[in-house]
Amino acid sequence: MIVVTGANGHLGKAIIESLLQRLPSQRIVASVRDPAKASALAARGVEVRAGDFSNAASLKTAFANGEQVLIVSADKLGDEALRLHRTAIEAAREAGVGRILYTSHMGARLGSPFAPADQHAGTEADLAASGQAYTSLRHGFYAESCLHMIGDGLRAGELRVPEDGPVSWTARDDLAEADAAILAEPGKWDGLTPPLTASQALTMAEIAALASEVMGREIRHVTVTDSEWSQAKIAAGMPAIYAEMLLGTFRAARRGDFAATDPTLQTLLGRPPRTFRDVLVVFAARP
Template sequence: MFVITGATGQLGRLVIDQLLQHVPASRIIAAVRSPEKAADLAAKGVQVRHADYSQPATLDTAFNGAKKILLISSNELGQRATQHKAVIDAAKRAGVELLAYTSVLHADTSALELAEEHRQTEDAIGNSGVPSAILRNGWYTENYTAAITNDIAHGAHFGCAGEGRISSAPRADYAAAAVAVLTSSAPQAGRVYELAGDEAYTLSEFAAQIALQSGKPVVYTNLPEADYKAALSQAGLPEVVAQLLANSDSAASTGALFDDSRALSKLIGRPTTPLAVTIAESLVE
């Protein structure tokens, strides 16, 4: 049995869609906080079980019979280390063969503020003795392409990454990596994967690609980190999200989102999806 936590999230749904290409739906458990949001997964034959990171008792029930678990990191910033520890403890009680965890690129050395809770989680996994694989996911291309409509409307993409190069890939590529690890016939316990896109770009190049494909003028406008955070807050983003995005862009300026190992494409057996393709898909949505 394969358990996917956070299964109704953007990454979780992609993982399940791709996992269904490898194993019967009856062997997949979608562990979700709100089962009513997973009716479409249940319709495909996937087992839907209530699992709340903040309610450990639900995790024991959700993990019953599990052999492999994918722990998709929580989106509750500031609560993640505690929530993940509950999942790790439940996985240990379940006696799973493998716990795979979606961490962040170069978590052990990263300057990203969001890396701290990932480091704490990786430490907790290591201390637990549960057989594990760490998937250190790089930046999702969608973190930038989600704002394409606004970028075109304003004629600019704002950020504070300077000329830092970003090795992103779309969520679907990272989902493919998770599925590859979960279904691999080779031992995965103890593996740490630094996952990033084959192609790296600056935000100036990102803006230029939007302009090229949209036919509209779009340039990159680099701001001081504090100003970029303020702009994000003024756009309606919660304070904690604005802080995360501004800090991530700032860290990118010194290489925090760059990696040229091509471990992701090696793991999924194909090149990662180019930036131009993801932009093109976003423009037709």
């Protein structure tokens, strides 16, 4: 049995969709906080179990008889994220799971200015110390996260961002497909995967130029100071903690933390990964 946590979320749901193209539904378990919201998966023969990272007992039940458990990283910050992941790791160990897989990040490193990357590194250390067989899926930075961060600027025609560096923005659905491929062929991946990335890393200036082509109008790129950018975000209503987290993206990108590209994702997909242009075309077509 393969247990996928967070199966009602964008990534978890996409992973299960890809698994269903590879394996019988009877081999797949969806672990979700609210099973009522996963009725569509249940109707397709996927077993749905209640599992909450804040409830160790529920996870132990959700992970029962799991040959592999995929822990989709929690959408939390700081010590809370680390604590939730530790709870899931321990529950998997107590349930006798054969292998734990975890959705990490290509930029995972302790002390990273991008807080989630520091957290991912902490969870990878917990996995290594757990005594369990594990695979840490080092995802490329989601292209969708980039558009969430700068989409308003692209639509307004002016991309005002701090100094940055190249980032290999990667389509989330491609990563879900790759995760499913790894789950469907256990034993090939142990420890940290290579960076699972698209084939090109882009700067914000290059994104502005590319968006100008795709959207058919000029998108200006303007570099602002870190404080100017974060103050503008806070003034627009963003909580300071999230403004600081997103600012960390630029700070880490300057160091080259997200610049790597690697052919592993293409190998897993059996085709070239989607490009950032591909993602932009879909973005531009939305009303």
